[in-house]
Amino acid sequence: MDINIENLSKRYGSQKAVDQLSFEVKTGEILGFLGPNGAGKSTTMKMITGYIGIGSGEVRIGDKSVQEFGDELKKHIGYLPENNPLYLDMPVIDYLGFCAALQGVAKEKIEERIRLMVRMCGLNAEKHKKIGELSKGFRQRVGLAQAMIHDPEILILDEPTTGLDPNQIVEIRKLIRELGKEKTVILSTHILPEVEATCDRILIINKGKIVANGTAESLRKQATGQEILKLRIEDGAADQILHELRRIKSVDLVEVMDRSMNRFELQSRTGASSKREVFTLCVDKGWVLTELIPIETRLEDIFRNLTTN
């Protein structure tokens, strides 16, 4: 099921929480939803899941509008709300059974689904404990399990990896990747490497508006435009190397980083790459190219650039 969002807006009092958002997510795609606190991520997710009313605009899931068919569509959505609210007085198994029954899982299948979720989310040792007795990481797993219990076609996860330890994060990311092959997934997060590791596409919003939309690579390209290389060339004099590098056509700028180690930083002209020329130059002159590191703009920088203005 695809999710289609057109001109979605929502205001709280005089403040616009979400302002004319339009995007779509296709089946088999994982969309990473990024933005500073208060950018409108959770509000957008709440509108998609039908928890709060749509201010204006439209959310369509499959071919149905959430406004008209909200109650019917809920069955196809698995939702992990922000802060992961759970009934703390219920044992894990009972809770999952309750969620499955509410989501209309057939009675004879409930047990099987619970067993699968317990295995997938690594809850086996804790399954008989009350949720209130679990640590934050395990509660987060219960939250994920309840979102996936009815095998929904759409998964909306509001910060799914908060509170997990690094091992669990890797596991949960793998799980989300796996699920994302057949399902439509929207996940929000503050952790930037997470988006790169799990998402097919990134959507950055700020103050309720989309400021960037694309894959991690395409965002990088937009942000940098010019290729930057770090070089270390041995068996030659620094000044001579510098001189020769500057003569390469595709090179815009070269700077010496460390004269004694023969380290240089080289910036290519817009749209051009000078990796090959550098290599041939070294071969011609008999120098040894010991380091050639393309510098990527970090996602953090892109994020900060887009959201601090």
Add this chain to the structure above:
Amino acid sequence: MHTIWVITKRELQSFFDSLIAYIMLVLFLGFSGFFTWLYGSDIFLVGQASLEGFFGIAFWTLFFFIPALTMRLLAEEKKTGTIEMLLTKAVTDREVVIGKFLSTFLLISIALAFTLPYAITIYNIGNLDVGQVVCGYIGLLLMSGVYISIGLYASSITNNQIVAFLSALFIGLFFHLIFDVLSGNFTGLIGQILSTLSLSNHFESISRGVMDTRDLIYFFSIMLLGLFLSELSLTKRNLD
């Protein structure tokens, strides 16, 4: 229908898991038993095979106990945020409200079922008017329904359980006492309206053994109004 039952079952389970149900049962049976058999105008003092004393006690104990049971139903979910998890499942607001109403209603029914031995005992020691006793129980159930729906509404407008408890008592007090008292001070139409609104009048006429459709309409309309308003205050989140 199935979803309502799933919610009812969970709520009932949580009443028993959190000991609220046991405390309520013990207190209710203790109070009503004490005053029916041992103290005040009890059976032996009155010397009549009648459950009127018990109904009079239950009339007041339920009035205080029900807000204590209903206060957490929605207020707690709103406070902890689980309401968001619940309402994004494949349930409607109405099903949630009805499910929660039924859970408390069932608990009260269980409590009242435990007092049936009183009736059986009195039946064995004297000439008990069975019709009147049945009507009395029906009256208590109807009254409980009204206060549960008022309590549910009070719980739906706040996320603080104490506020929910007090406002349920406050609203309930009008039906329980104030309308009745005021109706004595007014004559004509206003007096009539106030006396019609008074729950105690309707309860009295039912527990005397007279089933009047007017009384039934009264109880059911307040019950439905309370449920409707609770649903409305849940749905209100969509509007702002």
